[in-house]
Amino acid sequence: MSSSSSPAIEPDTPDLICQLDNVQGMVDALTCVRWKRHQDALVELSEHGIVLIVEESGCLQAKVYLQRELFTKYEYGAQGRPRFGISLGLLVDCLNTFSSPGHSNTIEIKYPGPDMELLLKSVDTLNSCIYSEIRTRIPETVTWDYNFEQAGIAPLTFTVKSAALKEAIDDLEWPGSSVQISLQKEPPCVIFRGEGHGDLQIDFMYYANTDLLLAFHCDTEVSYGYKYKFLKATTANIPGNVVRENRGSKLTIGRGGMLKVQHLVSVSKALAPQVESAGYQPPSRIAYIEFFVKPEEPAD
């Protein structure tokens, strides 16, 4: 083919060609960070995988890490790390057209297309082919790319069931607009408190052998306030099936009160290859979701 084209121009190899055999898993992962109808996302490609970043008001940032092990094929040919902007809602809606209930489809993702588009194509359907091009944008600079630092000598962190965390944050909508999160050493406890036209305090007590607080590390008592709407964004859009997996969600309070919330989303095949190993997920088949929430400025 190169002889048929203009001899002066060599055809470019794409920066990335990858194939994914479980579209629904990717949709679930991206849905976790979809807190508005229209969101601009930044996508960064690297030899390690794909990272998608969304942010809001300079106070809330979310990242989805899709490592290369999630893909059945991952051919990376770029120099440096390509970045492009894309509409998150549009991307999720397009991906949804490739997934049908009870059926596992394989899609191919290619970047860039002839006009710098993101190309999606179904590859394992026999009699038909679904193909879509998504226009990309020149990425805007992220206003803050926080280098998360731990607060003290040891990280202040706790892991709680995702369902329990979501329920607690849903309950805290009632009192008002701000939520105080405190880590207490004795007795070991995580406290969420909202005050407004009513007050609500939710205590997660830490005991061994219970699955509510799966882990708790606190050598210094800390307490920070966060706007409710940003805190709600960290759990409100987790798909129901992900919540029902009931994995732990890990929360870490960093330097200056920056809150990191981490969820795990399975991106394995819908049908487990072996029944015996259905309960076990290889780490490489999991997408990582991270939220960063800035604390409210303390009013003096």
Place this chain on the structure above:
Amino acid sequence: MELSISGNALKTLSRSIICLARVGNELVVQASPTQLALHTLNASRSAYQCITFQSSFFDVYTVSGPQAHFSVLLKAVCSVLRTPLASIDHMSVQLPDHDASKVKWTLQCYSAVLCKNLDVACFRPVHNSMKKTYWITCNVEPDIQHLSLDRGRFPSTLVMHPRNLSKLLGNFQSSLQEITIIATDQTSFPSDAASEIGGKAVEFRSYVDPTKDGDSLLHTQLWIDPSEEFLQYTHAGDPVDITFSLKELKAFLAFCEGCEADIHLFFEKAGEPILMAPKFGLGDGSSSSFDATLVLATMLVSQLQEGIPAEPPEAANSTGGHAAEQVGSRPQERSRQNASEHPSDHTRVWSELSGTATKSVNGTEDRPQAQGQPDLDIHRIRNMEISKGGPVGDTAPAAPPKSQRPTQIDHAEGSRVRVQNQSFSQHHPSNWVDANEEEEDDDEGVEATPPHNEDY
């Protein structure tokens, strides 16, 4: 005041709160050493519900002093009960002192133990790993409204399973606001008529406000044989009808069904309140440590004088008593006449019910005058007062009760006498609102604290 509750009692309390929240916006809590009473009154003061729990209903029940009382917004209490009941070990409610500004509600929640050895979750409660504490703003000097009606004074009653009543109501369109129940004497049918009609002594009829444009509305009538549908039915003498709001009835139905109780309706006639209560299987009230009543105001104007016969027409025989759709020009004409003749076709409001309660407690006449006029902020009511200056003046020389009795006795003579009866019942124009204003009041209910009549 402090109480603690768990298990099935917590489910009943939750069900009660949900039912009360569908009636009114504000919950009045009264605690005496022997019982806890929860009251609510809707914004248009046409529906009143009271649920009482004996102290034995609770795991812990402590009241310091003769009584403790406060009021809170029902939607705040519903926020507390948003937590799934299955995960609540127990709930406690504390009013720290008599002038506290907030009531403390605490939920101790289960967590499950994951038996990792078995590779399967063994969910059994071990620790109360999660605790939720709500502080709800309260008013320790609530406007307490009381309405206690003697059930024995109602001449007509019916008892049925709530599921059956829900099925009967399912024949009516879901957007229906009010319903008319017409009760006739089961034994008054001639033998041949009874065989034809099948003894259907009770009629359910959709009520359509005659002041609205009703040409396109659906009319539904349902004739019911009490011996087939009702567990108990009591009515003697001439037919009577009551027209009341469906919304509160449906909420109460759900409550009775959840409590596994039958629903008991007590009524008298148009304009008098209808009383509802759960009826438990093993003797009324003896096997339960709680009780509930719902009182609804009814339309003042009787539907029996609209010209639609209470007896089912011949055409209904072929349908075997199923719901029949009947829209005729004659009923509409009569409805219009009724609208022009009686523009104040309204539901009696709370103050009249209060007056009734006060009088019945004192053992005086059944048709009392209102004790003063309630201070309603509705502008249209004021206009009505202005336009009805004459009738208001006529209320001063109230007719003595003896003169009313001959009128009631003579009512069989014809519609003229009934018209005169209606004129008596409309001596208190400031005591009622029409359906539209009821809707407006429902909108006003969105306010944090609904207005209360200080006189009561």
